[in-house]
Amino acid sequence: xxxxxxxxxxxxxxxxxxxxxxxxxxxxxxxxxxxxxxxxxxxxxxxxxxxxxxxxxxxxxxxxxxxxxxxxxxxxxxxxxxxxxxxxxxxxxxxxxxxxxxxxxxxxxxxxxxxxxxxxxxxxxxxxxxxxxxxxxxxxxxxxxxxxxxxxxxxxxxxxxxxxxxxxxxxxxxxxxxxxxxxxxxxxxxxxxxxxxxxxxxxxxxxxxxxxxxxxxxxxx
Numbered sequence: 623x624x625x626x627x628x629x630x631x632x633x634x635x636x637x638x639x640x641x642x643x644x645x646x647x648x649x650x651x652x653x654x655x656x657x658x659x660x661x662x663x664x665x666x667x668x669x670x671x672x673x674x675x676x677x678x679x680x681x682x683x684x685x686x687x688x689x690x691x692x693x694x695x696x697x698x699x700x701x702x703x704x705x706x707x708x709x710x711x712x713x714x715x716x717x718x719x720x721x722x723x724x725x726x727x728x729x730x731x732x733x734x735x736x737x738x739x740x741x742x743x744x745x746x747x748x749x750x751x752x753x754x755x756x757x758x759x760x761x762x763x764x765x766x767x768x769x770x771x772x773x774x775x776x777x778x779x780x781x782x783x784x785x786x787x788x789x790x791x792x793x794x795x796x797x798x799x800x801x802x803x804x805x806x807x808x809x810x811x812x813x814x815x816x817x818x819x820x821x822x823x824x825x826x827x828x829x830x831x832x833x834x835x836x837x838x839x840x841x842x843x
Contacts, residue, residue: 626718626719626722627715629718629728630731631718631728631729631730631731631734632714632715632718632728632731632734633731634714634731634732634734634735635710635711635712635714635715635718635734635735635738636711638707638708638710638711638714639707639708639711639712641707642704642707642708642711645700645703645704645707646704649700697750697753697754701750701753702746702750705746705749705750705753706742706746709742709745709746709749710738710739710742713738713741713742713745714734714735714738717729717734717737717738717741718734721734769794769795770792770794770800770802770821770824770829771821771822771823771824771829772820772821772822773792773793773794773820773821774792774818774819774820774821774834775790775791775792775802775804775818775819775820775821775829775831776790776791776792776816776817776818776819777789777790777804777813777814777815777816777817777819778790778791778801778815779815780815781812781813781814781815782804782805782806782812782813782831783805783806783811783812783813784805784806784808784809784810784811785805786805787803787804787805787827787828788803788804788805788813788815789801789802789803789804790802790803790804790813790819790829790831792821802828802829803827803828803829804819804821804828804829804830804831805825805828805829805830805831806830806831806832807822807823807830807831807832808832811832811833813831813833817833817834818833818834819831819832819833819834820832820833820834820835
């Protein structure tokens with residue numbers, strides 16, 4: 623079995639599974655130290671609010687449609703990525719196993735990948751659909767919607783200035799910690815590590831904030 627998996631023709635699928643395992647381990651480690659990889663990645667992702675099954679939603683761009691089709695915005699990006707890598711890797715190995723049994727030979731890696739990819743995407747959509755129904759709705763929507771506006775965040779890494787965001791930590795109404803990128807709303811303002819800031823608006827890649835105007839508005843540890 624190990625010899626079969628390590629064949630050169632299976633390289634794309636073994637890389638896919640290896641990357642999936644590495645991401646899962648990294649997510650576990652970052653979650654343990656209070657910096658969830660999923661939350662950090664989501665803060666860099668554009669705000670995609672797409673529901674292709676809804677007849678009134680119009681989308682532009684092939685990439686945007688593809689993201690919406692695999693339920694980006696309904697399910698965290700990191701989960702979609704892990705599902706894709708897992709399904710692609712396992713499906714590819716299965717196809718190669720069938721080819722070996724029928725013909726006695728493995729398919730070239732590029733041909734096997736070309737066959738596997740069209741089979742992978744519908745499976746990813748189906749699996750993320752199940753995950754989207756299982757996950758608490760309010761928690762998944764908290765990242766994609768503007769629910770962070772009006773909440774206090776703490777600058778945790780770097781110095782934030784206009785067009786130069788820094789990492790900040792905040793908590794949603796469920797008490798879940800999120801890491802987002804924040805920059806000052808005012809041109810001449812800057813935030814230092816440890817500053818308490820008030821989120822006032824959302825941008826394509828993060829949020830704008832002002833210095834916390836009220837001492838009563840505190841990030842509760």
